[in-house]
Amino acid sequence: MKLIIMGPPGVGKGTQSHGIVQDTGVVHISTGDILRMAIRSGSELGLSIQDVMNAGDLIPDDLMMEVMKERLSHDDVQEGYLLDGFPRTPAQAMSFVKILDEIGQSVDRVLVMRAPADEIVRRLAGRITCRACNEVMNLVGFGRVTPTFCPFCGNDKDEERGKDALYQRADDTEATIRHRLEVFRKKTLPAAWILEERYPLFEIDGLGTTAEVAQRIKSVL
Ligand SMILES: [Zn+2]
Structure with missing residues (x-):
């Protein structure tokens, strides 16, 4: 076959x-x-x-x-x-x-x-960014659970703003995914x-x- x-x-x-x-x-x-x-x-x-x-x-x-x-x-x-x-x-x-x-x-x-x-965007929108070193990674690599610290620089909190070390730039991520889908289409x-x-x-x-x-x-x- x-x-x-x-x-x-x-x-x-x-x-x-x-x-x-x-x-x-x-x-x-x-x-x-x-x-x-x-x-x-x-x-x-x-x-x-x-x-x-x-x-x-x-x-x-x-x-x-x-x-x-x-x-x-x-x-x-x-x-x-x-x-x-x-x-x-x-x-x-x-x-x-x-x-x-x-x-x-x-x-x-x-x-x-x-x-x-929309379904693909929902599945793939898993990119997270470190507030300290700006390294971008994907939640899929972490079993879709946001790690509590950055594996690249070790940052474990945003002291100034009291926020999590890693955050999701949803708009950015979605735009990238939609572009790739457009290339496929x-x-x-x-x-x-x-x-x-x-x-x-x-x-x-x-x-x-x-x-x-x-x-x-x-x-x-
Ligand atoms: Zn980092």
């Missing part, structure tokens, strides 16, 4: 990907993993990627496509994979379809996870619709518990 999973930040894509891989035994392919793998292989392609990354630049689409093509030709993914986090733009989607045609492969399911923006969703012209695409409602969403995914696999 060859699968692609797409979704905005905060929709639960990571959790569901993990579940799909466990249930179906397909190989999880994330772009970060394949770039690291290409570099480790020491191939000419890997060396070019290393150069780009060393320079702190983003991997250009054409190089990304080369790596993807190379990864999809390996033996371990011939029976199935779950492609996570790719393609992200219409240009990548078009090149990706072309590559699959070239190597004679297809995709069995494209899963697009969706949730209302404008760039990644159109990529999904390009894939839909060639492969079966299913929109998955990301609302509800992890188990409920997993059940929806299972029903279309």
Whole structure:
């Protein structure tokens, strides 16, 4: 089973990907993993990627496509994979379809996870800032419980104002999240619709518990 999973930040894509891989035994392919793998292989392609990354630049689409093509030709993914986090733009989607045609492969399911923006903002609005050192961190990293002191500078209270050491800049956080959702809506969703012209695409409602969403995914696999 060859699968692609797409979704905005905060929709639960990571959790569901993990579940799909466990249930179906397909190989999880994330772009970060394949770039690291290409570099480790020491191939000419890997060396070019290393150069780009060393320079702190983003991997250009054409190089990304080369790596993807190379990864999809390996033996371990011939029976199935779950492609996570790719393609992200219409240009990548078009090149990706072309590559699959070239190597004679297809995709069995494209899963697009969706949730209302307000719900995602509610889930993700967890950034907290230290009043002393201004370091920004996310509550998710602390099990959603606000720590009583700053792990960066040790500040445990705001003596002057008698307030907690860490505080949430809600407006700021929400704006950032909404921007990322907008990027998903404008760039990644159109990529999904390009894939839909060639492969079966299913929109998955990301609302509800992890188990409920997993059940929806299972029903279309
Ligand atoms: Zn601090």
